[in-house]
Amino acid sequence: MPATNGVNGAHVSRPLKAGIYAPIPTFFLPDSEDLDIPSLETHVVRTAQAGVPPLLAGSMGEAIHLSHDERQTIIKAARKALDAAGLIHVPIIAGAGGGSLRETMLLGEQAAAAxxxxxxxITSGYFAGALAGNRKALKAFFTEVAEKSPIPVIIYNYPGACGxxxxxxxxxTELAMESPNLCGVKLTCGNVGKLTRIxxxxxxxxxxxxxxxxxxxAPFLVLGGYADFIxxxxxxxxxxxxxxLGNVAPCTIVKLYELSVAAQKDPSLLPEAHRLQGIVGRADFTIAKASISGTKFLLEKLYGYGGAPRKPLPLIEPEAANALWEHPHVQEIVRMERELSGKQ
Structure with a gap:
C-alpha cells in the first residue's frame, strides 16, 4: 500500500529498506521550550542526504515530552522539508508508543495522517510489574496494534525505557510470523544473540x-539499537x-553498513570494516553515556543547532561537555565523518 502523502497528492512508494536510520532529536527554542521547527527541518534533510532516513518522536526525540499535536507537527514539518529537498522517496518512521493500547493506536493513526x-x-512500562511476566498480554498488545494500524509497525524492544x-x-519471532503488518524490530536491548536468532x-x-x-x-527487518555491532x-x-550516532556521523555509519554488507561477499573488505567498526563502536559507547543532552551538544558544536532537552532532563554540564568533545573517541569519529562527507 503506497503512501498517499506525496507531492501534489501523488501516490509515493517509500519502501522500508535494510540500512541505517536515525532517531532524530526534537529541537526546542530556548526559554519557551516551544518546537524549533527550522532546526528540525535542517537536520532531517542533512541526515537523509547522507543516506539516513529519520525516526521521529522516539526516545531520542523525547516523545514522552511531546503532546499529540506536537508529534503531528514535527512529522508534517519533516515530510514537507524532505519533499522540498527532492527527497520524496525517503520514508519517515514515527514513534507511536503510548501508555495504553488505546492511546498507542490513536498515536499510530495520527502519525499516519501526518x-x-x-x-x-514500545511497550508501556508504567505497569511493568503486571506486564513483564505476562507473555500472553505482551503478545496480544503487539498483535492488536499491528492488526489495527493504518501503517506497518516496528516493535521497539528497549527494556531501559519500559520498566x-x-x-x-x-x-x-512468533509475532513476525503471525502479524503481517509488523515490519521489523529495533533491539535496543543490545542483545546480539537475540538478533542472531530472529x-x-x-x-x-x-x-x-x-x-x-x-x-x-515493508519486509520484516531486524535492526540493532546501537552502532557498535553493525x-x-x-x-x-x-x-x-x-x-x-546517525545524527552525529551519518556518513560514517552508512559507510560502515555498506562495508559490512559487501564484506560478506568479499572478505578482502573485512579489515577496513573491522577498523571502521572499531571507530564507530568506541564513539557510540562514549556518546551514548552522555545521553540526549550530549548528542544535542555535539550537534550544536558541529552544525550550529542542538539546544537543550525539555525539563526535567538537564543540560550537559560544561565540564562534561568539554570532556565529551575532546574525548579521543569523539574526535576520531568527527575526523572520519569530515573525511567521508568531504567537509574537512
Missing amino acids: GADYSIV GIDLDSDLI AATVSESSFAEAHPRKNPD LPSASVNGHGAITG
Whole structure:
C-alpha cells in the first residue's frame, strides 16, 4: 500500500529498506521550550542526504515530552522539508508508543495522517510489574496494534525505557510470523544473540513466502539499537540499525553498513570494516553515556543547532561537555565523518 502523502497528492512508494536510520532529536527554542521547527527541518534533510532516513518522536526525540499535536507537527514539518529537498522517496518512521493500547493506536493513526510511512511502538512500562511476566498480554498488545494500524509497525524492544520489559526472541519471532503488518524490530536491548536468532528465521527466503507482509514494501527487518555491532549483525543477516550516532556521523555509519554488507561477499573488505567498526563502536559507547543532552551538544558544536532537552532532563554540564568533545573517541569519529562527507 503506497503512501498517499506525496507531492501534489501523488501516490509515493517509500519502501522500508535494510540500512541505517536515525532517531532524530526534537529541537526546542530556548526559554519557551516551544518546537524549533527550522532546526528540525535542517537536520532531517542533512541526515537523509547522507543516506539516513529519520525516526521521529522516539526516545531520542523525547516523545514522552511531546503532546499529540506536537508529534503531528514535527512529522508534517519533516515530510514537507524532505519533499522540498527532492527527497520524496525517503520514508519517515514515527514513534507511536503510548501508555495504553488505546492511546498507542490513536498515536499510530495520527502519525499516519501526518505523513509517517511506518510507526515504531514500545511497550508501556508504567505497569511493568503486571506486564513483564505476562507473555500472553505482551503478545496480544503487539498483535492488536499491528492488526489495527493504518501503517506497518516496528516493535521497539528497549527494556531501559519500559520498566525492564524485555521481549525474547521466541515471542518476537512468533509475532513476525503471525502479524503481517509488523515490519521489523529495533533491539535496543543490545542483545546480539537475540538478533542472531530472529534474523536466522526472518531472513530465510522461505519466511517471506510463508509469511507475506500486508505491505510488500515493508519486509520484516531486524535492526540493532546501537552502532557498535553493525558488522556482527551483517554477518548473521541482520538488516542494519536505528542509532543515535546517525545524527552525529551519518556518513560514517552508512559507510560502515555498506562495508559490512559487501564484506560478506568479499572478505578482502573485512579489515577496513573491522577498523571502521572499531571507530564507530568506541564513539557510540562514549556518546551514548552522555545521553540526549550530549548528542544535542555535539550537534550544536558541529552544525550550529542542538539546544537543550525539555525539563526535567538537564543540560550537559560544561565540564562534561568539554570532556565529551575532546574525548579521543569523539574526535576520531568527527575526523572520519569530515573525511567521508568531504567537509574537512
